[in-house]
Amino acid sequence: MKIVILDGYTENPGDLTWDGFEQLGQLKVYDRTPKDQVAERIGDGEAIIVNKTALTEEVFAACPSIRYVGVLATGYNVVDIEAAKKRGIPVCNIPAYGTGAVAQMTMALLLEICHHVGEHSNAVKEGEWSDCQDWCFWKHPLMELSGKTMGIIGFGRIGQAVGQLAKAFGMEVLAYDPYERENGKAIAAYVTRDQLLARADVISLHCPLFPDTKGIIGRETIGKMKDGVIILNTSRGPLVDEEALAEALNSGKVYAAGLDVVSEEPIRKDNPLLSCSNCLITPHIAWAPLESRKRLMEIAAANLEAFIKGKPQNVVNP
Numbered sequence: 001m002k003i004v005i006l007d008g009y010t011e012n013p014g015d016l017t018w019d020g021f022e023q024l025g026q027l028k029v030y031d032r033t034p035k036d037q038v039a040e041r042i043g044d045g046e047a048i049i050v051n052k053t054a055l056t057e058e059v060f061a062a063c064p065s066i067r068y069v070g071v072l073a074t075g076y077n078v079v080d081i082e083a084a085k086k087r088g089i090p091v092c093n094i095p096a097y098g099t100g101a102v103a104q105m106t107m108a109l110l111l112e113i114c115h116h117v118g119e120h121s122n123a124v125k126e127g128e129w130s131d132c133q134d135w136c137f138w139k140h141p142l143m144e145l146s147g148k149t150m151g152i153i154g155f156g157r158i159g160q161a162v163g164q165l166a167k168a169f170g171m172e173v174l175a176y177d178p179y180e181r182e183n184g185k186a187i188a189a190y191v192t193r194d195q196l197l198a199r200a201d202v203i204s205l206h207c208p209l210f211p212d213t214k215g216i217i218g219r220e221t222i223g224k225m226k227d228g229v230i231i232l233n234t235s236r237g238p239l240v241d242e243e244a245l246a247e248a249l250n251s252g253k254v255y256a257a258g259l260d261v262v263s264e265e266p267i268r269k270d271n272p273l274l275s276c277s278n279c280l281i282t283p284h285i286a287w288a289p290l291e292s293r294k295r296l297m298e299i300a301a302a303n304l305e306a307f308i309k310g311k312p313q314n315v316v317n318p
């Protein structure tokens, strides 16, 4: 089996090993692959592993040797899964390697909005406390979560984990998800999307990027939210219409946003959110603690091994 990993660097910048794949065939690992070299590097590769490199109809057409695609992520929107399916190629993802890590990061963004820990610590080190005429000071309004309402759009694995953390902070939890589940009901009250938009103080996105979820946060939905709402997105950037969010952040309609993902990554220098002072943006790191990446690596190799043994697992285009 000829295995080609097209963009392995972010999964394994040197603190993990590709041994699990090496044991399964002849392995070639690229740190990253420019768009115009994808087909050439795949060559006669059979198992293609990607993280964020796009595998399009054109790539599948140009590379007839592909028999398997493994995505080093949960979200698999970088692969044209229909193009793969019509050729009988299974696309396998990693459904749950970093649920706790992404939920934790979501709360880290929210807590930073509430307390601005980093900024206050920097101010202290720069002498602002030593020079202060009072015994304490704060540079932003501070906010308590207890008693506030968390609205979660997409109440699957990560959404539910965030719901549990929000409950632990004393928040009331509302969820919107087209598929209501019994275990979800133990954590949150399921409501309609409009009810959630109208009642939540904090709205957190945890649905996948699908054609019907693209731009789910836009002018119309923001208009239905409470004044001073907080928006969190650790799912996928295109869920948010960034022009509309920037406008709402600048007008104060939205109090603050915490984003780990944006519409185009790496972020474009002209992204309108970069100039919003009340918008925290991290470079898509929610998934990346070592513990999560290790789990991801093990499942990715197990996915390929299952395919080789004729029993593919975690197939997203059955």
Ligand code: NAD
Pocket (backbone or CB within 6 Å): 074, 075, 095, 096, 098, 099, 102, 153, 154, 155, 156, 157, 158, 159, 176, 177, 178, 179, 206, 207, 208, 209, 210, 212, 213, 234, 235, 236, 260, 261, 284, 285, 286, 287, 288
């Ligand atoms: P999941 O499949 O367990 O949950 C997704 C939920 O969204 C499901 O319950 C589904 O019913 C619901 N959903 C589907 N369509 C919807 C819609 N139109 N409106 C509302 N809800 C809808 O997935 P998960 O493991 O919880 O992951 C969620 C997302 O998190 C992934 O799709 C991925 O994009 C993102 N993610 C981000 C990172 C990161 O590093 N920032 C890491 C892992 C996952």
